[in-house]
Amino acid sequence: MKSINNNPIIKVDNLVAKYGPKIILQDITVDIYPNEVTVILGGSGCGKTTLLKNILRLIEPYSGSIKFWNEEVTTMDEYQFNEKVLNRIGMLFQAGALLNSISVKENISVPLEQHTKLPEDIMERIIRTKLHLVNLDHALELLPSELSGGMKKRAALARALVLDPDILFCDEPSAGLDPLTSLALDELILNLKHQLNMTIIVVTHELASINRIADKIIFLDNGRMLFAGTLEAAKASGIKAIDTFFNAENH
Amino acid sequence: MKDTVKYLDNSIFLSGEINIKSVPDISEAIDAIFKKEKPITVDISDVTYLDSAGVAFLESLLDKIKTYSKAAFLQGVPEALKPILKTFSSQDIPLKESIPKVGLFEYIGSKVVDTAEAFHQLLIMAADVFYWAFVGLFNRKGQRKGSFAQQGVNLGVDALPVVGLLSLIIGFILSLQSAAQLRNFGANVFIADLLSISLVREMGPMMTAIIVAGRSGSSIASEIASMQVSEEIDALRMMAINPIRYVVIPKFHAISVVMPMLVAFSILIGMIGGLIIAVGYLGLSVQTFVSRSIDILIMKDIIVSFTKSIFFAWIIVIIGSYYGFSVKGGAEGVGKATTNSVVASIFAVIFFDAVFSLLYL
Numbered sequence: 001m002k003s004i005n006n007n008p009i010i011k012v013d014n015l016v017a018k019y020g021p022k023i024i025l026q027d028i029t030v031d032i033y034p035n036e037v038t039v040i041l042g043g044s045g046c047g048k049t050t051l052l053k054n055i056l057r058l059i060e061p062y063s064g065s066i067k068f069w070n071e072e073v074t075t076m077d078e079y080q081f082n083e084k085v086l087n088r089i090g091m092l093f094q095a096g097a098l099l100n101s102i103s104v105k106e107n108i109s110v111p112l113e114q115h116t117k118l119p120e121d122i123m124e125r126i127i128r129t130k131l132h133l134v135n136l137d138h139a140l141e142l143l144p145s146e147l148s149g150g151m152k153k154r155a156a157l158a159r160a161l162v163l164d165p166d167i168l169f170c171d172e173p174s175a176g177l178d179p180l181t182s183l184a185l186d187e188l189i190l191n192l193k194h195q196l197n198m199t200i201i202v203v204t205h206e207l208a209s210i211n212r213i214a215d216k217i218i219f220l221d222n223g224r225m226l227f228a229g230t231l232e233a234a235k236a237s238g239i240k241a242i243d244t245f246f247n248a249e250n251h
Numbered sequence: 252m253k254d255t256v257k258y259l260d261n262s263i264f265l266s267g268e269i270n271i272k273s274v275p276d277i278s279e280a281i282d283a284i285f286k287k288e289k290p291i292t293v294d295i296s297d298v299t300y301l302d303s304a305g306v307a308f309l310e311s312l313l314d315k316i317k318t319y320s321k322a323a324f325l326q327g328v329p330e331a332l333k334p335i336l337k338t339f340s341s342q343d344i345p346l347k348e349s350i351p352k353v354g355l356f357e358y359i360g361s362k363v364v365d366t367a368e369a370f371h372q373l374l375i376m377a378a379d380v381f382y383w384a385f386v387g388l389f390n391r392k393g394q395r396k397g398s399f400a401q402q403g404v405n406l407g408v409d410a411l412p413v414v415g416l417l418s419l420i421i422g423f424i425l426s427l428q429s430a431a432q433l434r435n436f437g438a439n440v441f442i443a444d445l446l447s448i449s450l451v452r453e454m455g456p457m458m459t460a461i462i463v464a465g466r467s468g469s470s471i472a473s474e475i476a477s478m479q480v481s482e483e484i485d486a487l488r489m490m491a492i493n494p495i496r497y498v499v500i501p502k503f504h505a506i507s508v509v510m511p512m513l514v515a516f517s518i519l520i521g522m523i524g525g526l527i528i529a530v531g532y533l534g535l536s537v538q539t540f541v542s543r544s545i546d547i548l549i550m551k552d553i554i555v556s557f558t559k560s561i562f563f564a565w566i567i568v569i570i571g572s573y574y575g576f577s578v579k580g581g582a583e584g585v586g587k588a589t590t591n592s593v594v595a596s597i598f599a600v601i602f603f604d605a606v607f608s609l610l611y612l
Contacts, residue, residue: 058485082491089489097486099478102395111490114393156486 007070009034009167009199010055015064017047017054017223024050025223028064037193037200037213039231042220043245048203049094049171051220055201056091056169057081087115090160092170096152098144098159104131105140108159115163130158134188150181157188167199168192174206186212207246219245256280263290263312266297269305278308291320296327306339372577376495377569383496384503393496402501406467407509411516414462418517421458422524425449430533439533443543446525451548451556455518457604460563463506463513464596468567471502472592475575476585484576499572503565510564511557518556555611562607563600570596 008031017025025047032038040048053059055066057073066073068085076084098107108127112118118126131137134154144152153173160168170189174182186209192198204210210217210231217234219227221241227234234242256277257264263284269277284290293312295301301309309325316323328336353361387394429445475498478484487494522544529535574592578584 053485056489058488078493086489086491091486091489093482093486095481097482099483099486100481110395110487110492113396114490114492159490 007034008032008067009069010201011065011067011070012055013065013067015051015054015066016062017050017059018062023223025054025220028220028225030218030225030228032199032201033216034199035193035197036215037189037202038216038218039210039214040201040203040218040220041205041210041245042226043205046220047223048205048220051218052169052171052201052203056089087163088165089167089169090163090165092153092157092160092168092173094171094175095149096144096156098147098152098156100144102143103140104136104142104144104147104155104158107144107155108162111159111162126162127158130162131155133161134158135184150177150185153177153185157185161192164196165198167201170200170202170204172204173202174204174209179208182206182209183212189213207248256284258284258288258290261288261290262292262294264294264297266299268300269295269298269308270300270302271304274304274308281312285315289319291316291322292324292326294327295325295332296329298329298332301332301335301339303339306336307341309336310341369577373569373573376573376576379495380499380503380569380572383493383500384507387496387500387504393493394501395497398501399504402505403509405470406463406502406506407513410463410466410509410513413466414459414513414517415520417462418455418458418520419524421454422446422450422521423528424524425454425521426525426528427532430528434533439529439535440539440543442525442529442533442535443540444547446522446529447544447547448552450518450521450525451552453604453608455521456514456556456559456563457600459510459514459517459560460567460600460604461597463510463564464567464600465593467506468571468596469589469593471568471571472575473585473589475499475572476578476588479576479578480581480585494576495572499568502572503568506564506568507561511560514556514560551611555607559604559607562603566599566603567596570599 010030010032012028012030012032015025015028015030016023028051030051040051042048050059054061057066061074064074071084073081073085098104099110105127108130109123112123112126116123128137128140131140134157136151136154136158139147139151139155144155147155157170157173168189173185173189177185189200189202190213193200200213202209202213214231216229217227217231218225219234219239219242226239226241227237229237235246255265255267255273257266263281265277267273293309293316295309298305313323313325383393426442426446430439430442433439433442433445475484478494478498484494484498487497526537526540529540530537571592574588574595578588580587
């Protein structure tokens with residue numbers, strides 16, 4: 001698949017990430033294009049989540065450059081980063097990361113209360129719409145502890161979508177979900193891409209999910225990037241680690 | 252074991268099952284052989300079963316032979332046992348790199364550096380908290396609606412019973428111990444002065460702070476640590492919300508208001524405890540006790556008490572938050588952070604109480 005837009009929305013150059021003296025990511029160079037689902041994949045412990053957290057500066061990169069909409073973010077202060085980047089993105093964490101002490105409704109209202117001055121009735125309407133979008137209408141007043149794993153993820157997705165972000169990051173959205181819930185979540189991701197022109201970056205190692213949603217893939221192996229490109233090109237690349245990964249499905 | 256282990260012409264012949272149960276006995280028998288002989292070959296053609304302990308034993312045996320012989324042979328491996336030998340073999344596993352031993356001075360040095368770094372981080376955190384607490388007085392953005400009142404109830408109202416009960420007991424003990432001595436000198440009436448000064452200047456603020464550090468400091472540390480572990484703090488950051496503003500500042504504001512009230516409550520209840528002894532044991536009148544207790548106090552005592560209570564409250568919140576945010580690991584990390592926070596808060600409270608006592612003697 002060819003990119004619709006040739007200007008990358010996120011540009012990562014020579015990113016190096018370290019935990020103490022240990023190098024986790026080495027010279028990662030990645031371009032992420034708008035209106036595409038880019039999947040970061042690789043085996044467990046290869047640095048997928050670390051890459052995501054470095055791009056979002058949840059972990060400060062050791063070296064390298066990260067640009068969102070052509071603006072370098074590694075040198076931005078917290079205020080600039082919030083205003084220019086975080087207010088335009090949504091993030092779905094692996095276990096949802098809902099605030100446990102408040103209800104689903106209050107969780108979803110957090111970004112609205114903090115970043116908008118909308119009247120309460122409008123907020124309520126937005127919250128209900130987003131919950132409906134993730135098929136979770138009945139969970140409005142429930143506490144996160146009363147939700148199943150899949151419901152938590154969907155509620156967290158509703159929260160990530162509440163400010164209509166341009167980019168959505170998902171950290172292992174299908175992990176620990178049954179195939180049907182996983183399928184529903186993938187369909188939702190595809191809907192967001194098609195209907196809202198959202199750019200979506202997904203970290204996963206679920207082959208079925210990758211095959212369903214990926215436009216582009218970034219393949220990591222032991223902290224190094226082995227491949228970046230379309231799914232079809234990856235499968236035809238002949239790179240041994242990638243072949244092994246995709247062939248695991250047939251075994 | 253003699254039937255299982257035999258020795259002939261530089262060869263050890265093993266038979267039967269070599270498993271996790273039989274290895275210790277076989278090993279003992281082999282050691283006895285090694286004392287007299289130097290075998291080169293291990294024959295396992297009569298071995299019927301091997302498990303991972305058996306394979307580990309055989310490999311260790313061959314390694315032992317290699318210490319004096321250039322070669323060690325394992326012969327007669329039955330076909331049925333070959334897959335087991337292959338699966339459990341440790342020959343291809345790289346040897347663990349030995350971790351260089353850390354010398355005493357290196358250990359002390361690294362601890363000093365770590366402590367200095369932690370203290371540095373604590374100061375940065377304190378500066379952040381003070382900055383946002385000040386900003387938060389005028390701009391409630393970044394805080395959840397109703398969180399101040401909710402925290403006020405959690406940190407203040409809910410602590411009243413335990414603070415009250417302990418203060419009553421402390422007042423009771425303090426006056427009981429003093430009363431026995433004062434009575435010997437006929438100085439019964441001074442019990443009021445003694446209690447009033449000690450409770451207002453020292454025991455009230457310090458004991459309340461220790462109780463609050465144990466009760467609320469631990470809850471602050473564990474709450475933040477749990478949020479950190481379950482990525483809730485990261486989620487707040489991703490929503491462009493400053494976690495200190497959202498999580499810590501409501502607690503900071505609430506505890507700054509409720510702590511002086513708790514201290515005042517503690518002093519009052521402590522004095523009631525003392526009053527019971529003064530009236531019941533020393534025969535003082537209620538009126539004398541109350542009037543002397545009030546008369547002896549000067550404004551400086553009240554100010555010192557008030558200042559201490561707020562200062563201790565800030566220490567508890569900042570230390571609790573610091574340990575909460577710097578948690579590492581999962582559930583175990585949360586427990587450690589909580590314990591460390593309580594120990595550090597109580598230590599800091601007592602330390603700064605001593606500093607205050609020196610400064611405002």
